[in-house]
Amino acid sequence: MAALEEALRGISRILRRIADISTRLGKTSRQIEEDSKRVVEGSKLETEAIQNISSSVEELTVSMADISEAAEALAVSSEQTATAVEELTTNIAEIANSSSLLSQSVEETSASVEELTSTIREVSAQAGELERSAEETFSAVSQIRTAIKNVQERTRESARLSEKVAEEASTVGLQAIEKTLQGMERIKIASETTTEYIKRLLERSEEIGRIVGLIDEIADQTTLLALNAAILAAQAGEHGKGFSVLAEEIKTLSERTSFSTKEIEALIRSVSKEVKEATDANRMVIDAISEGVSLAREASEVFKKIMDSARASAEMSEGIRVSTEEQTKATEFLMQLTEKVREMVNQIAIATEEQSKGMMYLLEGAERVRDVAAQLKRATEEQSSQSKLIMESAETVKQRAQQIANAIKEQKAGTEEIRNSIESIRDLPEKNRSVAFNVNNSIRILAKDVELIMTEMERFRFDETRQKGLLQSIGVVPLRTPADMLKRFTPLGGYLSRIFGRPIEVKVGVDFETAIEDIGRTVVQASFMTPSTYAIAHKKYGAKVVVKALRQGRPYHHxxxxxxxxxxxxxxxxxxxxxxxxxxxxxxxxxxxxxxxxxxxxxxxxxxxxxxxxxxxxxxxxxxxxxxxxxxxxxxxxxxxxxxxxxxxxxxxxEIPEFCFVVSKDLQEEEAQKLIASLLALKDTDETMRAVLHSIDPHYSGFTEASHEDYQWIIEIMEEMGLL
Missing domain, CATH: 3.40.190.10 (Periplasmic binding protein-like II)
Structure with a gap:
């Protein structure tokens, strides 16, 4: 009974594969039908193309005839060309001689222009110097005119002052000197009188001194008398008290008198000293006055001479004033002349500058003419050599024209054969179209047969024991051919079958898109996917990544x-x-x-x-x-x-995150956890497990847990490229 169930399951798997193949065959039939339509359309285009080619061959035949006639005419024209080239060669030789003469003439002209340009440059430089000198001269004349005007003003003022000095000196000056002499005489007389008075005062002071000495002696005697009176009063006792008071008063008066006489004596000594000093000073004043009188007389004589000089100076200032007025008029005229010279020099400088520019243009023109002459000479030499080549080429053209005519005759025969061949294949597109129609009809019949097969296949109930949410098949993205991938993952299917205690089928997608659709339609409950196919399955069908492979211990590849x-x-x-x-x-x-x-x-x-x-x-x-x-x-x-x-x-x-196992959103959680544990248990340290891993990929060493974030950067670039 178990063997029968296993056989039925095998038949069920085969029938499912037949159903898948029938589906793909239906798609292929529709594709072939579309291709056959394009073949029919292509055959129509081929028919039109052959007709166009036939027409083109007819036109080519006519063109060949025209070309043949043109080739014969070309041969005749080439003979005429040879003759014309000979004449052209003669003309070129003459032009070459003329160009040589022109080149020599241009060289001489260029040399003359260069010398003239050099001369004009020197004139221009000298004109510049002259212009600067004229400017400096004008400036100097302006300064001279200003200075002369200042001298003229100063001369006028000097003449006026000289006249005034002479006038005042002749009136006020002499009078002042006379008055000074008279005053000096009066001062001398007064000083002498003062000296006499001072002598008398000195004599009176000496007399007062003698009187004061006498008074001092009297005071001393009075003091002695007062002392005696006091003694007597004391002896008289009570009767002598009045006399004692009088004696005391007399003593006091005597003392005061003695003190005053001493002060007067000191004062007299001081006055005598000052009188003597005044006498000496007055004597010096009298000497100075005598000297002053002498100097005043000399000053009077000098002043008379000054008056004579002032009159002469006034006359000379008047002469200078007249001369400066004439110089002012002369400098005005000189300034006008200098201004005209400056303008003329400026015009000369401008003219020489323009001439210099003109000569530069002329020199450049001469250079260009010289270059053109040289080019003309070279060109004529080249043309002379080329004309020989043209003659040879004309001969060659003549020969080639004859060859073309012969070739065209041969091509006429070839085009006739092409036309015959086109006639023979003219009907082939029509025949191909008929064949395409027959193929198309056959494909339609095949498509109906496929549809019938698919209808019949739907009558079968595959895997009646399937339960929703259980792991019964795993999908595989076809990194290589489906047969190779099935061979690689069959050991893993056996390993999972032993773990789950039921057959776990391995289903390899025909292409990446089919593998994505299989997990979306729950044809498979888990699938081995690339990062990009997981991203699409996650977005479209909610698939969840659970583990990713380890490539030699690393969860990534390149x-x-x-x-x-x-x-x-x-x-x-x-x-x-x-x-x-x-x-x-x-x-x-x-x-x-x-x-x-x-x-x-x-x-x-x-x-x-x-x-x-x-x-x-x-x-x-x-x-x-x-x-x-x-x-x-x-x-x-x-x-x-x-x-x-x-x-x-x-x-x-x-680093690209490694390939991964994803599970369908309909897979039970318990089944998913069991699958994760089974895959994580695979280690390359165990020989049996290593065989399973290396069957998938020789570099695989196990699996590790994975999350959606591990594949985020792949998802981002897919979105940016419009693939997700």
Missing amino acids: SVIVVREDSDIKEVKDLRGRSFAFGDRYSTSSHIVPRWMLKEEGIDVSELMFYNHLGHHDEVINGVLSGQFDAGAVMETVVEEFSDRGLRIIKKSK
């Missing part, structure tokens, strides 16, 4: 761009304008990441010569090795398998 070993492509930027092979459109390491790598180097796929999606990685490798494509993109480990075939890596990507 994508690489490869070329043939002998290719001239050295780096990615060299791919612009070249052909490129991608893998499947949904492949991470064979399309999405490599396309991003091209974009980072500034290359869009539109800048490639052409590109194509070949599907599996090994097909990309074969496309590059065969020379169909200049470069391609695959996983790095795939290149290692072809390391001895002559491939070279020119670019490696950043």
Whole structure:
């Protein structure tokens, strides 16, 4: 009974595969039908093209006849051309002689112009110097005129002052000197009188001194008398008290008198001293006055001489004033002349500057003429040599024209044969179209048969024991051919069957898109996917990533761009304008990441010569090795398998998260956890488990837990590229 159930399950799997194949066959039939329609349309175009070719051949035949006539006319024309070339050669020789004479004349003219230009430059320089000198002269004359005007004003003022001095000196000066002499005489007389008075005062002072001495002696005697009176009063006792008071008063008066006489004596001594000093000073004053009188008399004589000089100075100032007025008029006239000279020099400078420019233009023109003459000479020499070649070419043209005429006759015969051949294939497109119609009808019949098969297949109930939410099959993205992938994952299916205690089927998708749809339609409950196919399955169907593979202990791999070993492509930027092979459109390491790598180097796929999606990685490798494509993109480990075939890596990507197992949203949580534990238990340290892992990929060493965030950067570049 168990064997029968196993056989039925096997038959069920076979029938499901037949159903899948029938579905794909239906798609293929529809595709072939569309292609056959395009073949029919192409046959129509071929018919039209053959008709056009036939018409073109007819026109070509007519053109050949015209060309034949033209070739014969060309032969006749070539003889005439040869004759004309001989005449042209003679004319060119004459032109060459004339150009030589012209060149010599231009050389002489150029030398003369250069000398004249040099002379004009010197004149221009001298004119500049003259202009500067005229400016300086004008400035100097202006300063002289200003100075003369100042001298004229000063001379007028000097003459006026001289006249005034002479006038005042003749009146006020002499009178002042006479008055000074008279005053000095009066001062001398007064000083002498004062001296007499001082002598008398000195004599009176001496007399007063003698009187004061006498008074002092009297005071001393009075003091003695007062002392005696006091003694007597004391002896008299009570009767002598009145006398005692009088004696005391007398004593006091005597003392005061003695003190006053001493002061008077000191005063007299002081006055006597001052009188003596005044007498000496007055004597000096009298001497000074006598000297002053003498000087005043001398001053009177000098002043008379000054008056004579002042009159002479006034006369000379008047003469200077008249001369400066004449100089002022002369400098005005000189300034006018200098201004005219300056204007003339300025005009000369401008004229010489213009002449200098004109001579420069003339010199440049002479240089150009000389260059043209030289070019003309060279050109005539070249034309002379070329004319010989033209004559030879004309002869050759004549021969070629004859050959063309002969060839055209032969082509007429060839076009006749082409026309006959076209006639023989004229009906082929019509026959092909008929065949395409027959194929199309056959495909329609085949499509109906496929539809019938699919209807019949629906009558079967596959796996009646299937329960929703249980793990019964795992899907696989076809990184290589489906047969190769089935072979690689069959050991894993057996391992999971033993763990779950029920058969776990391995279903390899025909392409990436089919593998995504299988987990979305729950044809499979778990699937081995690439990062990009997981991103699409997650967005479209809510699939969840659970584990990812470990490649030699690392949860990532690299994508690489490869070329043939002998290719001239050295780096990615060299791919612009070249052909490129991608893998499947949904492949991470064979399309999405490599396309991003091209974009980072500034290359869009539109800048490639052409590109194509070949599907599996090994097909990309074969496309590059065969020379169909200049470069391609695959996983790095795939290149290692072809390391001895002559491939070279020119670019490696950043780390790409490894392939992963995802589960359907309908899979029970208990089943999902059991699957995760089973996959995490696979270790390359166990021989049996290592066989399972290495069957999938020789570099796999196990699995590790994964999350959606691990694949975020892949999702972002897919969104940016419009693939998600």
